[in-house]
Amino acid sequence: QSALTQPASVSGSPGQSITISCTGTSSDVGAYNYVSWYQQHPGKAPEVMIYGVSNRPSGVSNRFSGSKSGITASLTISGLQAEDEADYYCNSYTSKGTWVFGGGTKLTVL
Amino acid sequence: QVQLVQSGAEMKKPGASVKVSCKASGYTFTGYYIHWVRQAPGQGLEWMGRIDPKNGGTNYAQRFQGRVTMTGDTSITTAYMELNTLKSDDTAVYYCTRDRAVAGDFWGQGTLVTVSS
Numbered sequence: 001q002s003a004l005t006q007p008a009s010v011s012g013s014p015g016q017s018i019t020i021s022c023t024g025t026s027s028d029v030g031a032y033n034y035v036s037w038y039q040q041h042p043g044k045a046p047e048v049m050i051y052g053v054s055n056r057p058s059g060v061s062n063r064f065s066g067s068k069s070g071i072t073a074s075l076t077i078s079g080l081q082a083e084d085e086a087d088y089y090c091n092s093y094t095s096k097g098t099w100v101f102g103g104g105t106k107l108t109v110l
Numbered sequence: 111q112v113q114l115v116q117s118g119a120e121m122k123k124p125g126a127s128v129k130v131s132c133k134a135s136g137y138t139f140t141g142y143y144i145h146w147v148r149q150a151p152g153q154g155l156e157w158m159g160r161i162d163p164k165n166g167g168t169n170y171a172q173r174f175q176g177r178v179t180m181t182g183d184t185s186i187t188t189a190y191m192e193l194n195t196l197k198s199d200d201t202a203v204y205y206c207t208r209d210r211a212v213a214g215d216f217w218g219q220g221t222l223v224t225v226s227s
Contacts, residue, residue, distance in 0.1 A: 003154070032212075034212040034213075036212070036213035036214070038155070038214070040155075045205055045217040045218065045219060045220055046147075046155065046205070046207075046214065046217060047217070048213050048214055048215055051210075051211050051212070051213035051215070052211055052212070052213070055211070057215065087154075089154060089155050091155075091157075091213070091214075093212050096169075097169050098157065098159075098169060098171060099145065099157040099160075100157060101147075101154060101155040101156065101157055102154070103154050104154040104155070
């Protein structure tokens with residue numbers, strides 16, 4: 001199972017919006033509405049920000065939103081804040097009943 | 111409150127095995143899958159497999175088939191991940207995470223496994 005494809009890095013200024021893409025295949029992202037997104041700060045465990053393509057867990061800011069079209073999912077962060085600077089990973093359920101992660105995207109807040 | 115507490119760091123020689131534990135508390139252990147995810151130094155997240163603590167059913171990533179064993183002990187609400195025939199590129203932080211709605215909603219603190227001669 002190949003990793004989902006994410007851009008290696010994105011950047012934005014405080015207050016701006018950014019979008020991170022996550023491209024899979026018809027056997028994972030395109031087949032199920034089971035895409036999740038994780039934020040990871042250095043030295044910390046990942047934290048789920050979005051699950052089920054577009055659902056936010058309790059306590060996650062509504063500045064984070066998710067969507068999907070075909071085999072590509074997206075995470076949008078609006079009103080960028082310094083604390084959003086972190087690595088972000090997408091994840092999808094697959095037709096084999098497994099999970100697959102994206103390679104990760106480093107977000108820099110300028 | 112839900113907690114997943116993992117065992118401490120391990121240092122192993124190539125060819126050895128390691129067994130990492132993940133003690134769950136604050137919820138019904140048999141009600142949720144536990145997944146194992148690893149992260150090599152400076153690298154991304156890699157899914158290794160999952161266990162259903164209710165019946166012990168497992169599903170492993172193909173690249174770990176034959177080398178990994180995931181088990182659970184419902185009496186002490188603890189999941190285990192054992193990786194055999196360790197190589198230097200197995201050096202990584204290993205995480206357990208609870209599966210809710212096909213996402214990892216709670217994560218352990220991570221266990222660093224270092225493989226070196």
